[in-house]
Amino acid sequence: MTGRRPRLGFLGTGWIGRHRMAAILEGGQVEAVAISDPSAEMLDQAAALAPGAARVDSLDAMLALELDGVVIATPSALHAEQSIQALERGAAVFCQKPLGRTAGEAEAVVAAARRADRLLDVDLSYRATAGMRRIREVIAGGELGHVFAVDLVFHNAYGPDKAWFYDPQLSGGGCVMDLGVHLVDLALWVLDFPEVTAVSGRLFSGGAVLRPEDGKVEDYALATIELAGGTAVQLACSWKLPAGCDAVIGASFYGTGGGAALRNRDGSFYDFVAERYRGTSREVLAEPPDSWGGRAAANWAGRLAAGAGFDPAAERLVEVARVLDRIYGR
Known part of the structure; x- marks a missing residue:
């Protein structure tokens, strides 16, 4: 990424996805290359934030654009699978919570980020207040x-x-x-x-x-x-x-x-x-x-622009997920 801004895709552009998108783009450190959402209305609103971004119909199509990072704001059941798919294609990931529905799913995502040496973070936004x-x-x-x-x-x-x-x-x-x-x-x-x-x-x-x-x-x-x-x-x-x-x-x-x-x-x-x-x-x-709402997302984008790879702090995400599993009796 030396000499250019990281190229990002935004997967899921509902309210929370657009809010984080605006926060990430505000600093001008990254470039919105692609947007994707099942709703044409949500896509239209996201396009107003990034007029030059391509509208794509899938994560596969998004990753074909050789992105540096993907911001995921889709239903929870998709988070782990989509994060792993992006990481294995060399893209860093900023994902809405939860990273996975279980600790096993979260652990698989963190392992993929470690293997790929790509920056991974989750929007646990109250830390940023x-x-x-x-x-x-x-x-x-x-x-x-x-x-x-x-x-x-x-x-x-x-x-x-x-x-x-x-x-x-x-x-x-x-x-x-x-x-x-x-x-x-x-x-x-x-x-x-x-x-x-x-x-x-x-x-x-x-x-x-x-x-x-x-x-x-x-x-x-x-x-x-x-x-x-x-x-x-x-x-x-x-x-x-x-x-x-x-x-x-x-x-x-x-x-x-x-x-x-x-x-x-x-x-x-x-x-x-x-x-x-x-x-x-x-x-x-x-x-x-x-x-504070978009602060965690903007911080991830800034670190990505600075060249950050895998951060071992991501392993803490699994510890949180394990506690949730135990609350549920899993």
């Missing part, structure tokens, strides 16, 4: 002492609007796969990925405990994760919860030297406040405005 970055810095600097408890929530007053989300074969799971993945990732990432010693989960659908034979996905979930060193992580997530607002999102970390927490403001999906706690006092670490 200014608030979570500051909380991670505070904890890494020892300001909270030993972090012994972590509480995380992601409740959504709505649910996905596409049918495949509700088919466990296509989605791999419900609100845990959709929202809980962010919570598990934040807990492990902020604490620098300690060993997970135990996981338990309880899943509900329509207010009833979900059984494997029900053939449904969960719309409410509770989980407890025990980490080496005795840290206890508790998380709850849901779709269509009557929470009195659009969303309740939070990540709280409590240590022997104080606490820190990220909270969404006024039910927003986008506005977050991070605070540091000392007894009954609090200090603001970060607050809106913060344009």
